[in-house]
Amino acid sequence: MPDPSSRRTFLAASAAAVSTAAFPWNTAAAEDSAAELISGKDERLIVLKPYPAVIETPLKLLTEHQLTPAELLFVRNNSQPKDAATISASTHRQWAISVGGAVSKTARIALNSLGSLPRTEYEMVLQCSGNGRSLFSFAAQTSGTQWGRGGMGNVKFGGVRLSAVLDHLGVEVRKSVRFVNAGGSDEPLPDKEDFLHSLPVEDVLNRSIIATTLNGKPLAAIHGGPARLITPGVFGTMQVKWLSELIFVAEESTNYNHVPRYRVPNSPIRPGTKYDFTLQNSAYNWDLKVKSVILNPNHGDALKAGENTIQGVAFNDGRVSISSVLLSFDKGQTWTRAELSQPESQYGWIRFSLKKKLSRGTHTIWSRAIDELGRTQPLDGSIAWNPRGYEWNGVEQIKVTVS
Amino acid sequence: MPDPSSRRTFLAASAAAVSTAAFPWNTAAAEDSAAELISGKDERLIVLKPYPAVIETPLKLLTEHQLTPAELLFVRNNSQPKDAATISASTHRQWAISVGGAVSKTARIALNSLGSLPRTEYEMVLQCSGNGRSLFSFAAQTSGTQWGRGGMGNVKFGGVRLSAVLDHLGVEVRKSVRFVNAGGSDEPLPDKEDFLHSLPVEDVLNRSIIATTLNGKPLAAIHGGPARLITPGVFGTMQVKWLSELIFVAEESTNYNHVPRYRVPNSPIRPGTKYDFTLQNSAYNWDLKVKSVILNPNHGDALKAGENTIQGVAFNDGRVSISSVLLSFDKGQTWTRAELSQPESQYGWIRFSLKKKLSRGTHTIWSRAIDELGRTQPLDGSIAWNPRGYEWNGVEQIKVTVS
Structure with missing residues (x-):
């Protein structure tokens, strides 16, 4: 078996840029805030493209709510009616x-x-x-x-x-x-x-x-x-x-x-x-693939030594339940089951959390959801690589420093 | 999340009968030995049905060989030519x-x-x-x-x-x-x-x-x-x-x-x-589903306290490799990656093993293979229940006693 850890480390390190607001490959967008582009949106959202609007949500903002408020919800429009740049209701009454x-x-x-x-x-x-x-x-x-x-x-x-x-x-x-x-x-x-x-x-x-x-x-x-x-x-x-x-x-x-x-x-x-x-x-692109995402901490975060809580969400296409979310702190050698919230809906996400004592140094944190049908996330998500980059669901892999 | 452990324990306990030669529901077969029914077959095989022959292999006999010898290979025939009850070559030369x-x-x-x-x-x-x-x-x-x-x-x-x-x-x-x-x-x-x-x-x-x-x-x-x-x-x-x-x-x-x-x-x-x-x-029934099977020890075995080696095999449909086999000794709370043999063939099985110190008492051992596409075995295999009982690939679950 090839050891995927070296490549993984690289991937995780590269993902640092992703989970912060700085997207060097989207400099054009950096000028506009989400709140200016779309009336009612939170100014902390990350603008990837101003028009048609492509805006993502910083992961930590998703931690606090089971239901994502409209002002925090991501936006991805291919084209966009001229009067649509608002989280208020549409004014078209005779639709x-x-x-x-x-x-x-x-x-x-x-x-x-x-x-x-x-x-x-x-x-x-x-x-x-x-x-x-x-x-x-x-x-x-x-x-x-x-x-x-x-x-x-x-x-x-x-x-x-x-x-x-x-x-x-x-x-x-x-x-x-x-x-x-x-x-x-x-x-x-x-x-x-x-x-x-x-x-x-x-x-x-x-x-x-x-x-x-x-x-x-x-x-x-x-x-x-x-x-x-x-x-x-x-x-x-x-x-x-x-x-x-x-x-x-x-x-x-x-x-x-x-x-x-x-x-x-x-x-x-x-x-x-x-x-x-x-x-x-x-x-x-139809059925959602089984997926877990660590919302807090984020990749690159600096944590304090001692007990930390890893929090995230998991979901699939709703055909069956998520049966477990496993976390690994040693690049996949061992995995521990996280606590799961009660499902609110078969189609909604469940929250997971795990308390973990972290010592000083650098730690990798991986998460993997598995559902009742035995569908899970590939360790190397690029097995599903496709030219347009759809449906990513690789095992979540982040790195944090602890002092 | 419902705790599957109580049901699992029952399932594992019931499976005891399965991994021994005594199949109470196949008493008719108990009289014939595989060697008598099929010339050249090993007498240790388990006869489930004499004619047409349905014969399975005790798991431990599969442990020793990467290639299963013909004398140990299972048999399942729906109907059977009259001169076919042998592991020798067919005598039909003008086929x-x-x-x-x-x-x-x-x-x-x-x-x-x-x-x-x-x-x-x-x-x-x-x-x-x-x-x-x-x-x-x-x-x-x-x-x-x-x-x-x-x-x-x-x-x-x-x-x-x-x-x-x-x-x-x-x-x-x-x-x-x-x-x-x-x-x-x-x-x-x-x-x-x-x-x-x-x-x-x-x-x-x-x-x-x-x-x-x-x-x-x-x-x-x-x-x-x-x-x-x-x-x-x-x-x-x-x-x-x-x-x-x-x-x-x-x-x-x-x-x-x-x-x-x-x-x-x-x-x-x-x-x-x-x-x-x-x-x-x-x-x-077409593509093989991802699966792991513990070959040694077997369900119900009595082991000695100290380091024991858990051995088994894993396979899928050969489209991608098996990426890991995880073992759990605490009913799925934590999982440890087993050592895998080098694949001999994309369609063959790989062997896994894990050395584990076992203390006195009763232990459950679970195994779960995961492949590169993120396909794995369901924790509760009965999610795939079907009236004719095909394609079982639930997480392997056995119980052993240690003294």
Whole structure:
């Protein structure tokens, strides 16, 4: 067995830059504060890109809350309506969503007509599929904004089940349908195709809601208000914002944002390999992969000798529970089970903590979540390297100094 | 988090019966020794069923050899040619395999004409998909022979790549083909359909060989000689013995032995649930699941206080390496990495060992393999419970007493 520790040490050391606010490769963004760019956002957030806004949350700010407040929640928009730069509600009061394709009749869903239908709330992890992308780059560079680990949050979305809305409208989906093309009313960037994803129809009809609230308040404009298609347990890119159309189809879309973007190869490839993404040789970013993230301490922190508490969160796609989070202080030779919080929701994250006596010197801390199906995080996350750097879920590895 | 230890203890205690030669639920078999049933087999093997032969290997006998000798190798036949009860070579010297279906021309593969083609050898795990089935039964009873853990071995198969044979014969496979129906010349039991499996054509053309040797000797008649279709990395049921026909097809077969037999549900179901298996709602037993098995000591063993060595083997489907095997002596609170042998082959098993000082009393020993993709064994293996008890890969859990 090759000993991964030397490479790991390098990776962990390099990750130092990631968990601080200084992103040398995003100097253009350093000028703007999140609070100036998006009305209502916390000024401590890390701006990776000003427009369309890409903003991540420093990990320690995620420690304090089970539900991530809107002012702390990360932002990742491919394109962004002009009036959306606020965590306040959207001002579009007559919003409607068109329904078409292989259905018994076309229809319009007027948001203000949904009041009579039962509402559903999901506490769930919202995570950009590019979250952690910068960690791949120590195996080989990936394209796209170099996210640290803070492109995630745990929130509560509320709305009405899409299946209930279709029933209410008398719209039946034909048997040939395998996907739903969900599109938003964001304006595409110049020369870019409109943002659209094909979502698997079975999951959508089982789980998806047309969400209109976030943490009990009207859904913030910057996060897709007034209406966002929310499916718990899946990556953020598939939670289409400013939802304006749903087209039921037999075949997956070839929209540029659905392929080659937001896809991972079907089988592992060597880091650095070019890959010509097709619908057949790759998968869209869908189910969240099992993951743990240490929120406190952060990589590079200086701690005091004695008992310290390691805190973090863990989650998966919600199909089964997280069964344990194991921590290692000796690069994987031995692992200790952390305390887990009671799950609040099958789709939300659980918090883990472990009290550990740390002596003076340098310590590495690794964390690894395992779920009931025996799915866990690879020790070397670059086994899942892909050209666009999606779905990072390597074992969390940080280094701290103790004095 | 529910503490699984009480249930686990029960499971481990119940497994005592499994790892000894006494199978109370197979009393009919207790009369025959493996050596009497199958000429050349070791008399220490455990006979689960005399005809067609189902015989497992006591785990300790697997400890001594990297390659499992033919006399120790488990046997599981659904039906069995009358002259096959021997580990000597088959006496059929004019054997041929017919090729048909969606191909450019039908053909016959005469084994004695293959001498000019390059030979390939695979060291690989051979494992019945029912191996470990009895462990499911402590969640809810499963049908089929109640295997302990010894329905597996690590052997070397040699032969000629099927793709090379087809090239040699000038047979081209049509683009519409998705499966190969592989059938053997075993005689079906009364009122049973002939044994046949549909194998995914891509894997078959990439990996499968027509095997004619086992550990360098002519392939034993009881193990499928003179010709067996061998695909490394997959369950034994798909390694069709006494291979006599290969039919290339667009659609998966509905042969009784392919569905509902030898299938697992697509998603976890509650133990005890009935399941109406179809091609759509289930998967055939194909890729081996990541697994570790403690070979020595065995469950129920009495050890001496002081340093003891825990030994076992670990494997997966060969797509990536096993990255670690972790052992726990405190029911999962802490885990220690075992020493691993150098891999001999991507498809073979690796051996693990850990020296551990054990004090007087009762000890539980758990083992868990993890591979580079982050695939591991579920702590509670019954999460994968299925009515026919296939593909058990729960965390290995045994109990020993130390005096």
